[in-house]
Amino acid sequence: MTVQDSDLNLVADNARKVLSEAFASRDLHRHFDGDETVARRLWSLSTEMGWIAAILPERVGGLGLGVTAGARLLREFGRFAVPGELCSSAVAAMFVASAGEGGAAADGIGEALATGAIRPFVPGRTGGGSLALEGGAVSGTVAGLIGGRDGDTALVPVSGEGPMLALLRIDGRAAAFTADDIWDRTRTIGTLTCRDAEPEAILEGGGGTLRTFTRLAVAADCVGMHEMSLERTVDYARSREQFGRPIGSFQALKHRMAEMRIALEVPIRLLDHAATLCASGANDAATWVALARSQASDASIHAAEEETLLHGGVGYTWDFDCHIRLKRAMLNASLGGRTSDVRDDAFGGLMASARRVAEAEA
């Protein structure tokens, strides 16, 4: 199915508008500083708006807009640095959307996502440990899962008869989650420990695909944050005055802002391209997702650094937004694998197709 650009624009524009009111800077700071009501309110709003449902197929109660809509939404999520459960749920939804028909287990997860019944953690950082499925129950420990503070489930790889994915309910007993104390407080990272936990769903394979969607989500998050860093910096530079004029009139700063804009151009296009390839199930989708993820991540870190620097002293404060994007952008560099490894995966994909060309020529 090809989704119309106009539909995608509608979804993204709407999310931007809603988030700019419902998750403005003061809400972001309240969430960052531990107010639990903010994320809960946003989660209800997301369910009401059907953001996650937009990605999911119609057969599980979604709108059927698929991965391309997921990437557009995640870009808006990044722009506003929304709580992690929205992002990890969108990753899971993209996974379900790409699973195709006939996957009853995936469909079950899809239905739960569509109604907002679960807020799963998904693998984020390359953590230590592993989970094993034996006699229908999962045991073991896995670190580096990412989601939000109210995460209630985990969609994680387990090894049974071959690689599988399990959806586990975090009940604090058979499946317990401990959050790391990390700097990026917009999201939650932590370790899941299972002792004979009964999975709510089991799927064959899927670990690689899930990671591809995490990477795509990170690429989108980075592009969105980069856009916001630029906007905020330009606004600030137009209003802040020194030496009797706006600091935005100093060429040394102008050029840095122009460079922030220039640096956005490639990641934006690679993101769309990668999402389109994922949506059509192209063979080289994972390669292009990796390329988008690595470029977008490098660019957004630089944008967040520039945002911080161009704000002067206030950039060094907890009260301004700069540090929130900086921390989130830095953490993104470890999600779906560290950037150098992601780049190597991309190279592996490019090399494999170069080999095919070389062999065809010979």
Next chain:
Amino acid sequence: MILDHIDDENRFRDALRAWLPDALSGRPERGADEDHVAHDGRVQAWWLGVLRTQKLATPHWPKEYGGVALPFRLRAIMTEELVRVDAPTPMRYMISFNHLPATLIPWGSEEQKRKYLPEIAEEGMIWCQGFSEPGAGSDLAGLRTRAVRDGDHYVLNGQKIWSSFSVFARRSIVLARTDPDAQKHAGISFFLVDLETPGIEIRPIRQINGGAKFGEIFFTDARVPVADRVGEEGMGWKIAQSTLASERGLLWFEAAEKLHRRLDGLLVQAAREGADWPADAEMRRCYTELRARAHGMRLFLREMMYGPPVDGAEELIRTAAFKVAFSTFRMDLMSFLVRLDTPDAYQVGNTEDDYLGGAMFSYLTGYSGMFGAGTNEIMKNIIAERGLGLPKG
């Protein structure tokens, strides 16, 4: 004829693809004591002759002036296919094919169009662009070459510099000041100049890459007919904006396709020959980074060419951002190719194609992209002030 398939993109592409191998088979070899510049010129002229047999030398031009009004999309397909088989790029005709029609079609008199466009299409007349001056580079409107009206002529005095292809050219477009008292941008007029006019002297300038494709043009009481002024007196600055706008679009498209192909081919070659650089993490990641940018550039260009229109400020940002991003990408790519340290990396080697020549040659030539068509700093000024709305200062 390939043009019989003008109504169907796929058939047009297939017909081109079928025709190209034979068409290219007669490519002139370099003679034993022929230098690269002479050979390059011979190849370009030959290739135009071959394209002309299919009416494809100036296909995007209107029919009445020697083109076939080939739709833009097909022109882009043609570029893709030519790049795919390493067809020569008629660089020397860059101003003739792009800047001249972009200027004359909107602004020229009917007589000027009939006189100057068909001779390019039919005979391959080479033009150059005399805009920059020693004192007027980024600040082009500060130009001082004077044109003083004398009956049905203007008398030109002054100096132009950095005129690409001037050493090969017979004609030049020239900006000169007709009213020294008017406001800076308002006193400039646009002329079509025959470089064989008495009082004009051209001197080559040796470039960083050893070549001498650009040069200086000196005017000493050179008389240019009033009929060769484009538009009204004082309109030169405005007209020049149309001229300069033609430096984008398909010229960029061709360059982007070439660089992508070069990068792609490098990996296929590495696969074929079992090259050792993929095992070097720094080289491998640098390559990967460049591949991502190469394709990002192509997607960006296609969006500008085929995507929905955007508003004026956004359009300014996009064009300037592309120029900076692409020229920087080109430099980074060439620098990478040199640092790969293949046996031929530091050899003078092929100096004929700006994008596909030897690694060091391509690297050195890459700097032209950083300066030409407005330096990257000027582009950033445009993005910041006219695009992002930052205050002038």
